[in-house]
Amino acid sequence: MDSCAHDLEATYAGHLDVLMRRTTRALEVTGFTGLLIHSGSPPPVFLDDQHYPFKANAAFKIWVPLTDVQDCFLYVEPGRRPLLLFHRPQDYWHKPADLPESYWTAHVDVRPVPDRASARPHLPADLSRVAYLGETFPEITSWNVGAMNPQALVTRLDYDRAVKTPYEVACLREANRRGARGHLAAERAFREGGSEFDIELVFLRACGQREQELPYNPIIALNSGAAVLHYQVLERTPPAERHSLLIDAGAEFAGYASDITRTYAHDSSDFAALVREMDQLQQSLCASVRAGVDWRDVHLSCHRLLSELLNDADIIRCDVEKAVEIGLSSVFLPHGLGHLLGAQVHDVGGFLRTPEGGEIPRPAGHPYLRLTRVLEEGFVVTMEPGLYFIDALLEQARADARGAHINWARVEQFRPFGGIRIEDNLAITRTGCENLTRDAFAAVSAG
Numbered sequence: 001m002d003s004c005a006h007d008l009e010a011t012y013a014g015h016l017d018v019l020m021r022r023t024t025r026a027l028e029v030t031g032f033t034g035l036l037i038h039s040g041s042p043p044p045v046f047l048d049d050q051h052y053p054f055k056a057n058a059a060f061k062i063w064v065p066l067t068d069v070q071d072c073f074l075y076v077e078p079g080r081r082p083l084l085l086f087h088r089p090q091d092y093w094h095k096p097a098d099l100p101e102s103y104w105t106a107h108v109d110v111r112p113v114p115d116r117a118s119a120r121p122h123l124p125a126d127l128s129r130v131a132y133l134g135e136t137f138p139e140i141t142s143w144n145v146g147a148m149n150p151q152a153l154v155t156r157l158d159y160d161r162a163v164k165t166p167y168e169v170a171c172l173r174e175a176n177r178r179g180a181r182g183h184l185a186a187e188r189a190f191r192e193g194g195s196e197f198d199i200e201l202v203f204l205r206a207c208g209q210r211e212q213e214l215p216y217n218p219i220i221a222l223n224s225g226a227a228v229l230h231y232q233v234l235e236r237t238p239p240a241e242r243h244s245l246l247i248d249a250g251a252e253f254a255g256y257a258s259d260i261t262r263t264y265a266h267d268s269s270d271f272a273a274l275v276r277e278m279d280q281l282q283q284s285l286c287a288s289v290r291a292g293v294d295w296r297d298v299h300l301s302c303h304r305l306l307s308e309l310l311n312d313a314d315i316i317r318c319d320v321e322k323a324v325e326i327g328l329s330s331v332f333l334p335h336g337l338g339h340l341l342g343a344q345v346h347d348v349g350g351f352l353r354t355p356e357g358g359e360i361p362r363p364a365g366h367p368y369l370r371l372t373r374v375l376e377e378g379f380v381v382t383m384e385p386g387l388y389f390i391d392a393l394l395e396q397a398r399a400d401a402r403g404a405h406i407n408w409a410r411v412e413q414f415r416p417f418g419g420i421r422i423e424d425n426l427a428i429t430r431t432g433c434e435n436l437t438r439d440a441f442a443a444v445s446a447g
């Protein structure tokens, strides 16, 4: 048994205990007696007989690592083993999923059902105090559940989900290893002259995943495309000149996501030096996190470090505090420093003040930050500082007082490279963090 399989085997029962404890408390507080979770159904394309790719409901897949079986139900009641109604249709157009048998199945009561309606008799006759989590489907109205996605319950479960169990961290570790394999292959494809599309195919093959299995569509940008934060084009032909690659791509494992970005310079230009400096900046931010640190402070300290770096590289000429205050650093870094990561790439609960709700606001002038909570042991977050040359933002700055602090000749020199982002996934501990991504690159490189 490899070390990942061993970790899953050793930690899954404890994971279920934690989920059960959290759920029991959430049901008590919100007045329900049970929880019914639907894995989901892929939505149909408008006026077509095709469906969009299936993405399992995250609230479902944190209980059981089933990411590709639609129309399953998990019924959870305090004091009982979770009941999984496993969708196994009689279908000769598609191949029904085999009944699972794995490290987790002994802990769950698994029963096959041929369709959604056939699931109903397996559930308690009276569902009037059961909360349902999932998208609506026609039959559910006649099941008379107590509530559909009740907000107070959803909020409490989302709040708790920020703290990952050892099982979840093991899954995220493995998702990082898979992602690192993809990234190392992608870098080789870049060096060998591949197009954006070529690099994506190489990434998929090295991860062993098709695009719809990934947690998000890879962002693979050559040259100035790297200035588009969520660049989606995938050019089929290589550019005439090759300057840089920004690849933001993650893999999936057992329903958990990695979210990894690397930026490469094609030659040893000033841009290559800038990438190295951003890497050092990112590493110093990683070294500053631990339980008890307010993520908003880390985000603001990133803006100060970036302003220093921009001054040192002669891209701006401005006092560091002033550069942050007047939004000059935000011209070059318009997105948040990171977010919670788990069963969803942008995991839920990043703004919640308490299990009952209430929002912790973002710092003024930083509208895209996705995490405002104080870090706790067990949080898994991304650390993803960036430095971009984005025409639209530069033009806005040129038109206001910030323009006078920008060295436009230097900006012009860097525009063909697009930008830099370096993104790792960190499991927060009491005294620091485990860098799941750097560890994964080291392990995969070592073979």
Ligand code: GLY
Residues within 6 Å of the ligand: 216, 248, 259, 384, 423
């Ligand atoms: N891949 C999207 C992000 O980094 O948040």
Ligand code: MN
Residues within 6 Å of the ligand: 248, 249, 259, 260, 261, 423
């Ligand atoms: Mn990313």
Ligand code: MN
Residues within 6 Å of the ligand: 259, 338, 339, 382, 384, 423
């Ligand atoms: Mn991210």
